[in-house]
Amino acid sequence: MFNFDFVQEIKAFVLEKSKCKEYEIVRYLQGKGCLPDNALATPLALFRTHFLVFNALYRLQQETIIHQQYQLEISSIQVQVKPFIRHSSHETQPSEFDPLALFYLDLSHLYQTQETDVIKLLDQFWRYYFDDSQKQAALKTLKLCEPVDSKTIKQQYRRLAMQHHPDRGGDANTLIEIHQAVECLQMYYP
Numbered sequence: 001m002f003n004f005d006f007v008q009e010i011k012a013f014v015l016e017k018s019k020c021k022e023y024e025i026v027r028y029l030q031g032k033g034c035l036p037d038n039a040l041a042t043p044l045a046l047f048r049t050h051f052l053v054f055n056a057l058y059r060l061q062q063e064t065i066i067h068q069q070y071q072l073e074i075s076s077i078q079v080q081v082k083p084f085i086r087h088s089s090h091e092t093q094p095s096e097f098d099p100l101a102l103f104y105l106d107l108s109h110l111y112q113t114q115e116t117d118v119i120k121l122l123d124q125f126w127r128y129y130f131d132d133s134q135k136q137a138a139l140k141t142l143k144l145c146e147p148v149d150s151k152t153i154k155q156q157y158r159r160l161a162m163q164h165h166p167d168r169g170g171d172a173n174t175l176i177e178i179h180q181a182v183e184c185l186q187m188y189y190p
Contacts, residue, residue, distance in 0.1 A: 006056040007063070009034055014060075014072065019080045025053055043122055044115040051113075054104040061101070074100075135188050138181035150189040157182045 006029060013028045014020060026049060029035040039049040057079060061072040064084070071082045103109060139145065142156050160178050164170035 004034065004052050006034060006052060007060050010053070010056050011060055014079055014081050015070075017081075019078055021078055022050070022053060022076075025079070029053070042115070043118040044113075047113060047118045048110060051104065051110045054100075055107070055110070058101045058104045130187070134184055138184040141177055141181035142185070148189065150186075153182060153185050153189055 009029060009032055010025055013025060017024070026035065026039065030037060030039060035049060038045065040046045054074070057072070057074050061074060064070055064072050068084050068086070070084050073080045073082060139148070142153065142160060144153065144156055157178065161175060162168065164174045164178060166172045166175065
C-alpha cells in the first residue's frame with residue numbers, strides 16, 4: 001500500500017529549521033516530490049499523510065537517542081531539535097512508553113484505518129471544538145449574552161481585563177479565565 005519513508009528528508013528539514021510545524025514538513029515533502037499535491041485533499045489522504053510524517057518523526061527520534069547527537073521533541077503543535085541531554089541509565093527513553101509514539105510506530109494503524117474511521121474522528125473533533133456549552137460558558141465569563149459580535153467581545157475583554165488585572169488589585173486567575181473565554185469565542189466570532 002505505502003512504501004514511503006521520509007526519515008532522511010524530514011531529518012534534513014528539521015535540522016535546518018530546528019523548530020517547525022507539521023504542515024511545514026508536509027509542504028517541504030510536497031516540494032521535494034515525496035508527497036503528491038493532493039496529499040491533504042480527502043480525510044483518508046490527510047490521515048495517511050499525517051501518519052507517515054509522524055511515523056518518520058518517531059523513528060527519527062529513536063535514531064537521535066541511539067546516536068546521542070541531539071534530541072527531537074515532537075508534539076501536535078511543533079517539532080523541535082534541541083541539544084542532546086544524557087539520561088541516567090535507569091531513566092526510560094523519551095518514546096519508550098509514549099503512547100503516541102507506540103501508535104505511530106505501529107504500521108497496522110496506517111493499513112487498518114479506513115475513511116469512515118477518519119470521518120468519524122473528524123466529526124467528533126469538530127463537535128467538541130464547536131461545543132455550544134463552551135461558547136455559552138465563555139459568554140457568561142465575559143458577562144455577555146447573544147447576539148454579540150467580535151467588536152463587542154473585544155471591548156468587553158478590555159474592560160474586564162483592566163478591572164481584573166493583578167497590577168490593579170485584581171485576581172490573576174479571573175484574568176486567565178477571561179483570556180481563555182476570549183480565545184474560545186474567537187472560534188465562533190472571528
